[in-house]
Amino acid sequence: MTESAKAGHNSGLDPAQERAFIREFGAVKEAEAEMAEQKGVLSGVYKRLENAGFTKDDVKWAKDLEKKNVSEVVATMRRRIAIATIMGHAVGRQMDIFEKDRTPLEDAAYLEGLGAGRMRKANANPYGMETAAGQNWQKGFNEGTAEANQALAEAMNDNLIKAGDESSEDGEGGDAPETETEEAEGAEEDDDWEASAPKPEAAE
The missing domain is CATH 1.10.287 (Helix Hairpins)
Structure with a gap:
């Protein structure tokens, strides 16, 4: 290796650091590829939910309900209604929706x-x-x-x-039709076979 090549090869880092970067950089690219794939899968899930009449906000709300108890959910909703009241929004006049569960x-x-x-x-x-x-x-x-x-x-x-x-779409079409040349060659083979076939002897 020439001196200039050695100089270009020397990063100034410890060899273990270099190996760590090479290894983890590859891991980052693999993880990003997996994330991109999962993002595509998730987009498909949300699309199916949208077709069924649901939104991403509905999913977020469901996640919140799983994490919070009733008192926390009610407190959040009451606070939102209070803010709506400050803004003069009609929702602010709907406090009765939080009557005690009977x-x-x-x-x-x-x-x-x-x-x-x-x-x-x-x-x-x-x-x-x-x-x-x-x-x-x-x-x-x-x-x-x-x-x-x-x-x-x-x-x-x-x-x-x-x-x-x-799978059905991939298998449609079957065998391709024979070309005129292939048909002619097949006919010639039939003629050759008939010519070479032994003829039955005439009865005496």
Whole structure:
């Protein structure tokens, strides 16, 4: 190696640092490629939600509901209504939507179980099966789980149908028709075979 080549090769960094950069730079590119792929997948999911009548804000709201308890959600909504009141927005005159929940315990338990099953949460009955509320919660959980399973089965079936359609499109057309030259060559081969075939002897 010439002196100029050595000078150009020398980064001034420790060889271990150089190797670390080379290794991790490759890892960054791989991670970015995976992120781009996942971003495409996520875009497809949001598109299907949009087709079903939902928005990204709906998804964000659902995530907030999973993380926050009832009092936190109500406090947030009350604060937003207060701000709407300051601005003179009509929503500010809707405070009565936060009246105390008067749903009977057994009915509320069923709805809670239904939501837990739909979201595929753990089968953790908070009431106990010895109570009516606990039995209703379990009933709701079972029904919600069945709905989630049905939704998953429909999604898998749609994917299978889509894959089948794509496969059919790839296989359409069959064998290409013979050209005139190929047909002529085939006819000549038939004539040659007939000429060479042994003829039956005439009966005496």
